[in-house]
Amino acid sequence: MAAKKTSVPHHVMVIDTNRCVGCWTCAVACKQVNNEPLGYWWNRVLTTAPNQSTSAKPPASDNIDVPFGTYPDLELAYLPVACQHCNDAPCVKVCPVQATFRRDDGTVLIDFNRCIGCRYCMAACPYGVRIFNWGDSTYAPGGVVGYGKEYWTGDRLVFTPERPKGVVEKCTFCVERIDVGELPFCVEACPLGARIFGDLNDPDSQVSELVNNGGGEQLHPELGTDPNVYYLPVARRVPGES
């Protein structure tokens, strides 16, 4: 049993904000691979300033790509945000029916067949990444609907291309891909290679190096949610350089 335990990977994603140019390719790729109806964004690329968590400047506008600050002291950086797959996830704690659950590999998933649609998880998530199916979904005109397949983990339906009304959904870490050894689609799609995915239990993996020695930071670490998504800050010491 113990031997089996260590063979379970611990999936984490590292996002290098120094490489991100805010092109939204990951967000659009996510929409396509996950059949997200119009108005749904599991993954968003937020406009922010470098090291924003410490400087906490208010944004200059509520539109994307507008720099922070006042001329000539302008700053601009991007923060791609999807579900952070928290190890101590508030959404898992509040879900009254255990529809939202955490797998041993750290992935937080939602059972489409069990969710009662109370939306308590949306109130509890600090990152605002959950989407509710308010009504009948609209798909992109001319787009192919339902090219994805249902995906079950155990007896839990964690993805279905045609959405039922009244349940909550969010980023799944592309569970159907990582379970067969592929990368999440946003990682593959990012033209700048800003997204790195891997196994934190493997000390030799690139993500282990970046999280342990590369200065990977979690979003809102003060909340104790312990996300499995790490961000490499724009200004940082690169290992090996001095």
Added chain:
Amino acid sequence: MATTTAAIPVGSTRTYRPIWGWYAALVVLMAWGLAAWIYELHYGLSATGMRDVVSWGMYIFTFAFFIGLSAGGLIMASSAEVFGIKALKPLSRLGVLSAAACVTVAALMIVPDLGQPFRIMNIFIHPNWTSPLIWDILIITVYFVFSVVDLYVLQRHATEPSRWRKLTRVLAYVGLPTAVLLHSITAWIFGLQIARSWWNTSLMAPLFVVSAVLSGTALVTLLALCAERFGKVELSEDTRRWLRGFIIVSLFVDLFFVGADYITVLWGNVPADRSALNLVMPGGPWAWLFWVEWIVGGVIPLAFLLVPRLKKMPGALGLASVLVIIGVYAFRIELVVIGFVNPLTQYPPGNAVGTYNAQTTSFQFIGRYHPTWVEYGIIVGLVALFAAVVTIGYRALHVMEPSPASGQGRGRAAVETQASS
């Protein structure tokens, strides 16, 4: 205590003239609510004004409001027994009846808020004990059963005081903590959430309890005044004084708590807290909530309760009660909606709303919320249900009338006999 004997024969044997017009109006409103719910079932929650940024709305704040009315009614009724406040005892049964009706309405209020109402049994099949919602459903059930049992016992006590005396007392002692717990757990649904700094304060449970006492007492006062107006019973001066006192004290404590919270945020000036508070402060887009809470539901009712010239006016107590209830409702709106409007992780372009509209962007940076007719319709229907339960319960159980054994046909004097027994 003035003992003018009004020559109105009252007793449990009294029959009421049916008020068909009133019942018909209530049935129409309830049917309207049901129709709105069927519409919502068909179109999904997109029929409401809620979207992904403000993802809880009118159902939830009205739910919290009715929980408060309910807990307050029972706290008042039980305190009468526990602390021996004789002047409030004639209102015990009315208080418990309204508590039972309010908690029923509150529980039903959750159902239209669910995206998958027909899966509600999952709550009992797969309960997650770390969720405050499960504990809330548990306490709501316990509380509902308790208030029905309590009403039954009080009813028996009214006819055979000696036999049911002890149980009445025991239930009053149990009722007080149950009501406090009901409201505290409801407060913790919000207060425990680290994602919303607007909610995340240990003051939440105490604040909910005192606003419950405030709005619950005001509601029982209103019902008692209606009973006086339509039901030919009279409230003694002493009873009025106690009701007024309850409202004044709880209103002061309520405003004190809210004010203390404001001071903490203003002084600390933490951006996330401050941007939420700025929305309700004068000048912000939700400032009307501030005015309703502090002026309409605070200063004006206090004037009608305290200023000697105003408080002698007929209807002063009733008016103050109505205003206080409006103020507490505004507080509930403020609590729920403002918690959502400014999300913690708030950078451009904001959150996706989750529905598609060709005319506007799919993102909201600052959350917006306007309830639709569906939400209003369902709420109005459930309020009509409350009115129907109280009217029928009032008439069937004769809740305001003295026991026939202690004072058949002696009207007002009889009310007071019961009060002092």
